Amino acid sequence: MRRRSEQGQVTVLIVGFAVFLAIAVAVVVDATAAYLQRQGLSTLADGAALHGADLGATGVDIYHGGVPEGRLEVTAAQAAAAVRDYLRDVGAHQRYPGLRHSVSVDPRTDRVTVRLTAPLELPLTFPGSPDRPSVGATGSAVSGVDGP
Template sequence: MTHSDREPCKGEEGQITVLIIGYILVSLLVVAVVTAVSAVYIEHKKLLSVADGAALSAADSFRVSGIDAEAGEPAPTLDSGSVAGAAEAYLERSGAAARFNSLSLDPATGATDPRTARVVLTAVVHPPLVNFLVPSGIPIAATADARADLTR
């Protein structure tokens, strides 16, 4: 009896098909998860870029209030109201609200000290392929700090 003359064992027909279907499903699941995670990561980096620009704009909203005792030069001073106002104006000028879902300026935005502007932005990401699992989206936040500097 040759190798090709053997009959397949009973009960083993179609087992490879189940294995192939299982591997395909696992592969599709991995692709969906990697795509969703990548989309969230990329949107977070975009939001961080906008937060950096808003923080730089807010750091330029300082006022000069007195002389720095150590350097003997005028010292820039930031307040939370001007930081939040400058960040909001930057977001309007840049059109960031059109690029992000539910973009908002977090209440933590303000001056952490007289020379540092902190901007905290929040948004919602709707990742592809798995959007039906998280219909409300995935919230993301980005924080950026910038220091006011007065130079000649």
């Protein structure tokens, strides 16, 4: 009776584990890159919303110039212009090439909401990953006068 040779079967197992490990590393690295970019966009969206609510309500920086008397009314045009200026001043488009933004103002609450999306550059790619992934974040703010 001849015994079958099991030579080479360990090689298949090692290659399989190596492929699995490489895919797992790529997923973790790409997920970390996406998370970090989303955190950066979230911070940027919050700053843009604060700036939009601030300048959209008064036309001036209330953190330095004080709040005027009466109700602050945010106009969509002023808020959008303030957000555009903020993104330009902080170099958002250089940091996130392809950055897109949208600004909305809720007329009932004067809440400024800024939505940012940017293409995601994945450090590692593997079969089945998206061709052009993007990541987004939203920030919102209200400037108001708290009265006695």
